[in-house]
Amino acid sequence: xxxxxxxxxxxxxxxxxxxxxxxxxxxxxFQAAEEEIDVRAALGRVASRPxxxxxxxxxxxxxxxxxxxxRSEDTxxxxxxxxxxxxxxxxxxxxxxxPLPEPYDAVVVIEQVNEVExxxxxxxxxxPGKHVREVGEDFPQGAQVFPANRRLRPEAIAACLSTGxxxxxxxxxxxxxxxxxxxxxxxxxxxxxxxxxPETNSQLFRGYVEEWGGEAHVxxxxxxxxxxxxxAVLRALEEGYHFIAISAGTSKGREDFTAxxxxxxxxxxxxxxxxxxxxxxxxGLIERTxxxxxxxxxxxxxxxxxxxxxxxxxxxxxxxxxxxPTVQGMLTHRIHSSLGTREFVRVRLEWRNEEVLVHPLxxxxxxxxxxxxxxxxxxxxxxxxxxxxxxxxxxELLPR
Amino acid sequence: xxxxxxxxxxxxxxxxxxxxxxxxxxxxxFQAAEEEIDVRAALGRVASRPxxxxxxxxxxxxxxxxxxxxRSEDTxxxxxxxxxxxxxxxxxxxxxxxPLPEPYDAVVVIEQVNEVExxxxxxxxxxPGKHVREVGEDFPQGAQVFPANRRLRPEAIAACLSTGxxxxxxxxxxxxxxxxxxxxxxxxxxxxxxxxxPETNSQLFRGYVEEWGGEAHVxxxxxxxxxxxxxAVLRALEEGYHFIAISAGTSKGREDFTAxxxxxxxxxxxxxxxxxxxxxxxxGLIERTxxxxxxxxxxxxxxxxxxxxxxxxxxxxxxxxxxxPTVQGMLTHRIHSSLGTREFVRVRLEWRNEEVLVHPLxxxxxxxxxxxxxxxxxxxxxxxxxxxxxxxxxxELLPR
Numbered sequence: 001x002x003x004x005x006x007x008x009x010x011x012x013x014x015x016x017x018x019x020x021x022x023x024x025x026x027x028x029x030f031q032a033a034e035e036e037i038d039v040r041a042a043l044g045r046v047a048s049r050p051x052x053x054x055x056x057x058x059x060x061x062x063x064x065x066x067x068x069x070x071r072s073e074d075t076x077x078x079x080x081x082x083x084x085x086x087x088x089x090x091x092x093x094x095x096x097x098x099p100l101p102e103p104y105d106a107v108v109v110i111e112q113v114n115e116v117e118x119x120x121x122x123x124x125x126x127x128p129g130k131h132v133r134e135v136g137e138d139f140p141q142g143a144q145v146f147p148a149n150r151r152l153r154p155e156a157i158a159a160c161l162s163t164g165x166x167x168x169x170x171x172x173x174x175x176x177x178x179x180x181x182x183x184x185x186x187x188x189x190x191x192x193x194x195x196x197x198p199e200t201n202s203q204l205f206r207g208y209v210e211e212w213g214g215e216a217h218v219x220x221x222x223x224x225x226x227x228x229x230x231x232a233v234l235r236a237l238e239e240g241y242h243f244i245a246i247s248a249g250t251s252k253g254r255e256d257f258t259a260x261x262x263x264x265x266x267x268x269x270x271x272x273x274x275x276x277x278x279x280x281x282x283x284g285l286i287e288r289t290x291x292x293x294x295x296x297x298x299x300x301x302x303x304x305x306x307x308x309x310x311x312x313x314x315x316x317x318x319x320x321x322x323x324x325p326t327v328q329g330m331l332t333h334r335i336h337s338s339l340g341t342r343e344f345v346r347v348r349l350e351w352r353n354e355e356v357l358v359h360p361l362x363x364x365x366x367x368x369x370x371x372x373x374x375x376x377x378x379x380x381x382x383x384x385x386x387x388x389x390x391x392x393x394x395x396e397l398l399p400r
Numbered sequence: 401x402x403x404x405x406x407x408x409x410x411x412x413x414x415x416x417x418x419x420x421x422x423x424x425x426x427x428x429x430f431q432a433a434e435e436e437i438d439v440r441a442a443l444g445r446v447a448s449r450p451x452x453x454x455x456x457x458x459x460x461x462x463x464x465x466x467x468x469x470x471r472s473e474d475t476x477x478x479x480x481x482x483x484x485x486x487x488x489x490x491x492x493x494x495x496x497x498x499p500l501p502e503p504y505d506a507v508v509v510i511e512q513v514n515e516v517e518x519x520x521x522x523x524x525x526x527x528p529g530k531h532v533r534e535v536g537e538d539f540p541q542g543a544q545v546f547p548a549n550r551r552l553r554p555e556a557i558a559a560c561l562s563t564g565x566x567x568x569x570x571x572x573x574x575x576x577x578x579x580x581x582x583x584x585x586x587x588x589x590x591x592x593x594x595x596x597x598p599e600t601n602s603q604l605f606r607g608y609v610e611e612w613g614g615e616a617h618v619x620x621x622x623x624x625x626x627x628x629x630x631x632a633v634l635r636a637l638e639e640g641y642h643f644i645a646i647s648a649g650t651s652k653g654r655e656d657f658t659a660x661x662x663x664x665x666x667x668x669x670x671x672x673x674x675x676x677x678x679x680x681x682x683x684g685l686i687e688r689t690x691x692x693x694x695x696x697x698x699x700x701x702x703x704x705x706x707x708x709x710x711x712x713x714x715x716x717x718x719x720x721x722x723x724x725p726t727v728q729g730m731l732t733h734r735i736h737s738s739l740g741t742r743e744f745v746r747v748r749l750e751w752r753n754e755e756v757l758v759h760p761l762x763x764x765x766x767x768x769x770x771x772x773x774x775x776x777x778x779x780x781x782x783x784x785x786x787x788x789x790x791x792x793x794x795x796e797l798l799p800r
Binding site: 040043055057058059060062064090094096097098099135137139145150151153154155156157158159161162164166184188189192194195197198200201203204206207208210211279296298301302322325363364368369371372376399400 | 562
């Protein structure tokens with residue numbers, strides 16, 4: 001039997017965040033490395049430097065409408081009741097987008113041109129630049145096309161290419177490794193006997209890390225032996241991962257190994273956080289590499305990822321996601337929570353007439369179904385013991 | 401000079417949508433094909449069939465806490481002031497997650513176990529099933545794990561793997577081809593001379609189609625010759641693309657070719673929509689393949705994609721995105737719009753104290769910068785001529 005877990009003093013969520021992020025700050029973890037890549041491969045990546053127009057866009061004067069290119073001085077005096085004749089040699093037919101030929105400086109739209117013997121008649125004067133797209137009117141040369149610290153969207157990529165920027169500097173994706181530990185774990189494709197548990201928490205890590213802008217890798221399952229886990233961690237450090245998650249399998253005792261290894265190779269910053277699910281979380285640092293000791297129960301692991309790994313990646317990339325949308329609703333059952341613990345309750349929503357009914361999902365942190373079926377989360381702060389049935393609560397919506 | 405565009409009767413946005421989607425419905429376009437794939441490769445894909453638990457999760461009885469496995473009948477009568485002795489041969493130490501060995505049916509948590517000579521003392525009776533994870537308590541055998549028509553999120557993938565579903569059926573990604581046309585267009589890596597325009601609208605198509613769940617391909621640039629464009633369209637049809645976008649370059653006259661080709665090979669459903677930007681949009685159908693004739697100006701192309709291609713892909717995949725978040729704010733300048741046109745005005749937002757100021761971005765649909773700098777869109781409906789300065793308007797936020 002494994003030695004029982006001994007927590008450091010359990011910290012509140014806020015204390016744990018401060019302890020973790022300030023230690024990461026001190027070792028320079030948030031100074032993201034950058035790389036220059038083809039802008040066409042940069043969709044969703046975060047710019048590490050602002051992009052400026054090397055070439056103005058547009059880069060030549062052109063017609064903004066189909067019509068005729070004219071010298072504006074030739075159009076002076078044209079009126080509806082006194083059309084002005086322009087001889088054939090003094091204008092050129094032009095399509096939208098065509099370069100404006102010398103010596104013309106304005107365009108008269110085709111609908112206002114009357115073809116007559118030897119030329120055309122027009123009914124209005126055209127000022128210089130009329131219906132002309134000027135050089136740089138979209139992006140002047142040198143103007144900022146895209147700021148740093150924002151994700152490149154499709155229109156930004158088009159804008160970079162339009163201004164002579166075939167490559168951009170982006171933050172390097174932080175690369176994380178998930179190490180599943182537990183002698184009971186098996187790959188889902190293996191044969192499941194009694195006592196064997198398919199390893200699936202890596203899928204949470206992988207999916208969320210990629211959603212949050214990182215690059216996720218999953219190590220082979222490591223049996224419950226301190227030396228084996230230690231070796232896996234040392235290998236991950238050697239291979240240059242930016243962060244490591246050690247997943248504790250489904251048994252509580254296993255976190256001891258993580259704590260022992262992190263304490264030996266680096267520093268344990270947080271062990272035990274006042275959150276439910278997610279209390280057994282361990283946060284540490286080995287040199288510049290954050291190490292998360294994740295609880296084995298899937299919902300606990302999920303809370304730990306959302307509360308710590310998500311803000312960590314956002315700070316690394318310098319690009320926080322907008323807050324999740326919320327709705328107000330009425331609780332259909334009471335929620336109980338412990339004083340000193342921030343509880344994350346999975347709920348389903350039911351829209352009934354004008355009212356939103358909030359149904360808490362029963363079942364503990366071992367039940368992944370409470371997460372797959374949930375529409376949102378109700379957070380119960382540390383200072384209260386829950387909410388009574390009928391209470392008006394705020395629900396943070398989960399992505400669909 | 402190219403022949404001038406002749407529009408079909410210009411339709412309103414609502415009429416155009418009805419004409420387009422009902423024609424697509426008639427030819428069975430929305431009956432998406434499905435494919436079976438590894439669930440680990442299914443992140444973000446849309447399930448085409450509900451997933452059920454082939455194996456219950458968990459698939460064996462196990463301890464929910466660290467402690468001792470006992471027969472509940474052996475614990476009857478235990479009290480704080482009258483502990484009950486259980487001899488060593490009548491219990492087993494057990495860790496969270498371990499299978500519950502026969503003949504035990506309950507777990508007493510380790511904190512409530514007092515080790516004494518020859519066995520343990522406990523202080524409370526344990527009912528049958530106490531601290532036991534029952535078979536199927538997360539997902540019973542045969543229960544629905546995931547519904548059809550929803551995108552698979554990380555927890556859904558973990559749930560599928562936990563219930564014996566290593567593969568899932570998903571909607572096949574609709575595959576679209578973007579055909580850039582225009583003799584003035586050049587690949588952005590080529591030399592830009594006067595009159596040469598880098599082709600960048602394909603980046604809008606590619607980025608958005610992928611964001612909306614499709615698979616985007618880009619054809620080589622086709623010069624402005626009817627026969628060449630016709631050949632490119634025929635090739636795309638042969639290659640089995642689910643939808644085709646023909647992009648008109650930057651010149652208006654070019655849409656004639658698209659209209660002529662679609663009319664010859666299939667049906668023009670819509671030509672000219674009462675939207676700005678985006679009016680020159682053409683929508684057609686060649687057998688079962690929708691063809692979009694996109695305006696050449698980038699913001700016009702973007703509006704056309706958002707208003708038609710996005711709902712088309714959502715209906716194909718059966719999985720509409722939630723509506724964009726909105727904010728209310730005060731216009732800092734008047735917006736002018738034509739009667740009968742739905743105008744999509746790009747705006748920047750400024751948070752000043754409690755108030756949100758809404759700044760319309762000047763410049764027409766040729767200016768990509770109005771899109772890259774915009775925080776959101778104000779829609780002006782067809783029946784009004786705009787909004788005065790100071791008006792309270794609703795802003796649909798753009799994704800960041």
